[in-house]
Amino acid sequence: MTEIGSGPASSARRKRADARRNEETLLEAAAAAFVASGVDAPVRDIAAKAGVGVATIYRHFPTRADLVVAVYRHQVEACVEAGPALLASGDSAHGALARWIDLFVDFLVTKHGLAEALQSDDATFATLHDYFLDRLVPVCAELLDAAVRAGEIRPDIEALELMRGVGNLCIGADRDPRYDARRMVEVLLAGLRLR
Amino acid sequence: MTEIGSGPASSARRKRADARRNEETLLEAAAAAFVASGVDAPVRDIAAKAGVGVATIYRHFPTRADLVVAVYRHQVEACVEAGPALLASGDSAHGALARWIDLFVDFLVTKHGLAEALQSDDATFATLHDYFLDRLVPVCAELLDAAVRAGEIRPDIEALELMRGVGNLCIGADRDPRYDARRMVEVLLAGLRLR
DNA sequence: CAACCATACGGAACCGTGTTCCGGTTAGCA
């Protein structure tokens, strides 16, 4: 734990320059591949696009989940930070919750296959699932609690449950223009309200 | 179209006895495998369990969807027939819809991986998806229409959309005891009601 | 009852994907 902590040599040991370069390149290639072919784009494709061998991917990102998390971390964190901000915005608690869920849904439906991956029982995606839940459930719980305390929604739904339900509703949101995930989520949220 | 139509030699051409036997055996083996390992149990496993070669599966059921449909056809048809019965049962239209959806959800959550397969974009499952939608959407539409006419629910939701939403909510219903698909579906249905 | 052949069979082979292994290369340092 004793660290000099100056500059890039902060933690553990500074990586070699080529390693850092490759990691960066891989992140870009992966982001591009995810947009083009969804989050389960073939490993070989990503490696080829980055101009590296497949083993290099596994060295930097042991599981696909690590790669996905690395690519989307910024956006997830943005979502995390938006929660308290919305609560403080003076809107009704239910309104804040609805707007926050909207952000989450927007994020999910614009990433091909991400919603599917989130709910997949594939062990490769387990840590992805965990990361999303770890980060987002507490935020959701806060918004949910506020709405319950305000007497606006039924009190028997857990944040985890709601997040999974919303995530599930987003599956296949692209692919079929007849299915509008946003509308279904809206209905679900309406179902939460006390009447 | 000219048929003698007597006994088992009704349509096209009577299959060989061993072929019929194998088909039967395969259906049983597949049903067992689906229970044990979900609807994407490895083809080789099913073949082994039935004591046949893999090609025999492909001859009888060209795609996995055909096999799944064959295994669950009875239950799907039961669901189809339950729709009108519930409508006629004197319950409120929304109540009938809710009870019918319950049947559907019960069916889905007890079949490992079926809900996932239904929403999968995997081409292998396309005809499965189509079969379910072809059979169930009309029934759902009838129930939905009745509830709309009775002024009990909002009129802007299509049967297809509702079915997909419900199907999506059932994904992963086994696997995680913290997620209760039935409850989420209940919330969704509540969200349909006019207030 | 015997011979024939369309039908059906089993398993090997093939293909695409994820994952691991190994011999060669190189960044960083003395």
Added chain:
DNA sequence: TGCTAACCGGAACACGGTTCCGTATGGTTG
């Protein structure tokens, strides 16, 4: 400049779906 730990690329392996082909057999006909 030379050394070495870290890193790299691609071949090799594992696994599951799918296809192919030589063989066996149910059913029919003479």
